[in-house]
Amino acid sequence: MTIVVSGATGQLGRRVVEELLARGVAPADVVAGGRDEERLAALGEATGVRTARMDYDDPATLEAALSAGDVFLLVSGSEPGGRVPQHAAAIDAAVHAGVAHVAYTSVLGAGDTPLSLAAEHEATEELLRASGLPVTLLRNGWYTENYAATLEQARATGVVLTSTGEGRVASATRDDYAAATARVLADVAAGDGAEHVGAAYELSGDHAWDAEELVAALGEVLGREVTLRAVDTDSHVAALRQAGLDEGTAGFVAGLDAAIAQGALAATPGDLSRLAGRPTTPLVDALRAMA
Template sequence: MSIVISGATGQLGRLVVAALLDRGVPAGQIVAGARDESRLADLAARGVRVVRFDYDDPASLTAALTEGDTLLLVSGSEVGRRVAQHQAVIDAAKAAGVARLAYTSVLNAAESPLPVAPDHVATEQAIRASGLPFTLLRNGWYTENYAPALVQARAAGVVLSSAGDGRVASATRADYAAATAAALTGDGHEGAVYELSGDHAWDFDELAAAFATVLGRDVVYRRVSSEEHLNLLTGAGLDAGTAGFLVAVDADIRDGALATTTGDLSRLAARPTTPLVDALRPLA
């Protein structure tokens, strides 16, 4: 019986493997799966078993899973395709007889207006319908999502957003990975639904102040309307789809979609989440 991590070449999946090792899980009991397993050579060198785990190749999923495994399904990134991809993983997990399936969903999935939420809701429904024991890890926003804004602030001294007075309870990927590793290894997580987010919901004035601290220069928050934001993004060269997504997320933040603070993340990780300034320093 192993702990199988899908998407292990991704930023979160790789950190989950590292967190499991830090918790003392023997490397030989961890399976790191990825579409291109050759990119996991560093984990193989540490004794972790690496396998091909391609959401679009059911045979690779079947080969990677055995009865009694605990599987972490890290959400795919291909919008429009990932519900079917996730279903393939769920089907393979059920056929293999895995002991439990954990899934990285989105904060307040059922009620969330975020553009990414429908795929997560559909996947959660498929997991429940499978009859498999499960743990739902509903992740909030990553502080690292603001790395591009930090670069812009360095150049222009401005944080530009249409999020108004909205707040974001972000945490680092390492915070989420620590909580995920705890949920994969500890007892009492079967059937649990965790709403994972940072301990503090900051607003964009606080984000600008944090940028100023780590950059050593003045940074101000410039509020714009959604329409102005969209025009500025497309004018800067972003395609309409990406620009529309970013503006929609800011609108949802304005309406409180990412402000939830439950304490689940810090309780699972057994430590406070990383403060905003500390999380931004490595990105500067």
């Protein structure tokens, strides 16, 4: 079976392609799809995989890239508010092509989470269930790389501003998520993926850390004192607005912290490390690599 990876020029999709090759999948059996043809060409040259232009806003490219019997990784779109119609177009193309299996990168706790960004993922999951296709839901938690800006803030100011309260985050690196994703895709393509059909994997790091642990890890990595400035949601929004963020962005960032305070990203079921075949990357190691 051919494995088609959408979003292959993005930060997660490219890593999935690389992990598939590391698992022994032949380059000829992988199609890397994406919108940027120059980056696709560079990826194909570097890895030997086949490439195809795939634009969620251009259904014709999706239909051309997919074929009967394919294993299709639908990497979530990057445009909040536009994901559902984009994903619907990709799912329709998969149905028309007769793909054998779809894996979708959803969100941790979909269906029961205070995360505002979950609604589009939940709607996509419903579309997939209605499609009649064999599906695996890869409900990704938080990427440690999401704290790159926090690391730079700590480097520059020695302060981390947060309104997460006592909430915990079981983050992991994109490499961790890619390893688990590649395992599922490779299993299905090899005919060994019966356990993955209909599965909804809750993917997160092995350890859920709190703000104090984040600050300690940042201090260790940066070699300087880093202090925690804990505030409530309203104060967080005000501080972000004062720092130059627009109202919508400030509200979104503070809303994420509020969801963390409610436990939205704290679950540690172990699915990620089990599928990846190794422990997830510890927070301090991930931050050190970022720094």
